[in-house]
Amino acid sequence: MSSTARTVAVWGAAPMPFGRSFRDQTLRMVVRPSASGSRARLRLSHLYGTGELTVGALSVAVEGARPRPVTVGGSPKAMLGPGREVLTDVLPVEVEGGRDLTVSLYLPDATGPTTHHRDAFATTHLSPPRSGDLTLAPGLDGFTEPGLRSWYVLAGLAVAPAGAEGTLVAFGDSITDGAHSTVDANRRWPDLLRPDGLAVVNAGIGGNRLLSDWTDPAGVRRFGRDVLGQPGVRTTVVLLGVNDLLGGREPEGTAVTAEELLEGYRQLARAARAARIRVVGCTLPPTRELDRARDAVRREVNGRLRAGGVFDAVADVDTALRDPRDTGRLHPAYDSGDGLHPNDAGMAALARSVAPHVRRCPGAGPAAPRGGRNNHVRDHVES
Known part of the structure; x- marks a missing residue:
């Protein structure tokens, strides 16, 4: 733009x-x-x-x-x-x-x-x-x-001048897109964020995967366009990877490993930091649709994200949404009915888990200058 x-x-x-x-x-x-x-x-x-x-x-x-x-x-x-x-x-x-x-x-x-x-x-x-x-x-x-x-x-x-210092981009799949939230009510979890000094843009796409193209480019390829290409972006929140676990790598559908997902996240983090954008990662929420082996990969990824070293901060969405009696499932109060997508209450709980990490965005660099790199639409993320 x-x-x-x-x-x-x-x-x-x-x-x-x-x-x-x-x-x-x-x-x-x-x-x-x-x-x-x-x-x-x-x-x-x-x-x-x-x-x-x-x-x-x-x-x-x-x-x-x-x-x-x-x-x-x-x-x-x-x-x-x-x-x-x-x-x-x-x-x-x-x-x-x-x-x-x-x-x-x-x-x-x-x-x-x-x-x-x-x-x-x-x-x-x-x-x-x-x-x-x-x-x-x-x-x-x-x-x-x-x-x-x-x-x-x-x-x-986009606006200029704005009542906000910059933009937070929520980057993810159908959970970020708002699947199963109430139509016309603006109850997607990014709608519920109120980060000080930041506008919020939703860059979720239903069915999107981190590593593989499907009906839309993989997250590692569209990150440049849908996050780095937004004017004024200061922070991004990444909640992406569940569809990689569910569907595997296209076109073969082979199961992804924890290390493959983590390397995908590292690619996003490197690209964001190169553009002086703070990147907040989210642990992957549970779903009853995963078999035991793929859920084990999800748990391994989450444990390594919590340990740090990948993102600038981590929002523990898994803990916020899971059923404490069965940690491989959504809490019944947050389940829209399909075992994967949060309902309106779940969207609110997810937003609450993200909110402490984006209130003032400590450590974020200043927005890119006029005509700078944040406003250039990129085709892919370089590893």
Whole structure:
């Protein structure tokens, strides 16, 4: 992203491929900024597109107000080539932390598969085909298609100047993404963090693995894009590796070892420290889906993380979420029902386990200077 003084990311959604197609339809999406600021800009993403994408019109509305048009390069429309992202011009509204922002996009032409974030745990409203541009419609009367549960094309929101000194990026899989949390309630565990002086961006992707590509790049490959590429990032919290244990290494599905997972974490930590970003690791929570051998790997990894030397700090998510009577399972009060994903109460317990390690982020280096390396989108993490 382009940068001005103290540009800070205050919301984000990690881009993914294989989003649905649209034609002559308007999308209306709701996001909740984690910090306040002015001179806000949206990031639109066509990273996984194969043809040119036309965004025919855009608008934003602060909660309770009418939509207002947004331009890109002075134009009411945006043209995104394959693999490209663009920033809008400065939004005509002030962004307020904790106050919803509604973003509407009109897609006039057949889009083909869109870049999206599959699991938003928020409702996206959609108009029917051939309904035209409804970006300035004051209500939802024209949005008659069934509600969606993904964000499309929209990938980020940054402000400058900001009410926060920098950004904390939560990096992980479906647990970080918010799986099984209440839709439209913003109860994902990163939503519940209140680190002093830091905005929070959620870079979770459901199904993501630390070491292997699946439907999305492995954590060691997307860390540069989804963490280091965020403007103003100061701290990252890593909760990733359960899917490696569950699914093994792609494409063979061979079981991963504790040392392989730990070396993946070391790669992330080295990349973060090179960018002067503090990295907080999380122990891996229990799940009844792991057999005895793979759960033994999880326990070994957790013991070595607790011993230190990998991350700058460790949040003991395992201890916070496990059943003390059966430490290979989630506590019944925190289990959403599938034995893997925390419910809303579990999300709150997870956030409480992370919070002491991110309150003031001692030891974090200053944010990179204007136009510096934190704002360069990297393709992978070098080991």
